[in-house]
Amino acid sequence: MNQLQISGIYAITDPNLLTSEQQLLDGVAQALAAGVSIIQYRDKQATQAQKLFRAKAITELCNQHQAKCIINDSLSLALAANAHGVHLGQTDGSIAQARAALPNDAIVGVTCHDDLQLAIKAQNEGASYVAFGRFFPSNTKPQAKPAKISVLFEAKQQLSIPVVAIGGINQHNIDQIIRTGVDSIAIIDAIFGQNDIRHSAQQLVHEFLAHEFNHSTNERSLG
Ligand SMILES: Cc1ncc(COP(=O)(O)OP(=O)(O)O)c(N)n1
Ligand SMILES: Cc1nc(C(=O)O)sc1CCOP(=O)(O)O
């Protein structure tokens, strides 16, 4: 799996914010136009038929932008939609089963909350990336378990697969997360909950790219 596949701003859809199919596809198109690298289709409300249509449409939009479409929770939906991968929570199914069913280059992401041991286990079982969170209170998922930012520094030292941060991240606090060196930052409300989705996503993408640029310039000047 190419590690560069999991890099930059990772936007996750929410049916409470993008309430119609038109809003969903327009919102995803705006986020992609702003330079978001990954879209996760996360929908616990639609019918199976609606989910399949929407997952296929988002995958197609991602293909047009050289971005990746990851399906939340459902391996079967990821397969049916020919999406680029699946995101599995701790009770959403096994990594081995997803790896066996999906193409070799597919992305399998795994939620690890604040637990580095879960992340090491996921890496050993074939995960493409691990996600830690939540780092700040989340309007979207208020019940999400808190995690300390220090786990991200530890994860970057101990893991070889990409590390994703999630939960309550917005333009005011993203810098604290970027500084840990994480590969990607997953966001719902600060992108899809905003009036101007494209502009909001653009600001977050620029923050991330500015840090990457400064980091590589410093490394070059230090030799
Ligand atoms: C990138 C990313 N990280 C974490 C999650 C949360 O997954 P999960 O614990 O399965 O919870 P739900 O999203 O299914 O409510 C995620 N979806 N994406
Ligand atoms: C879906 C999800 N999972 C989380 C976790 O901690 O595992 S936090 C979260 C919600 C992220 O949305 P927002 O950017 O609006 O806070």
Ligand SMILES: [Mg+2]
């Ligand atoms: Mg899940």
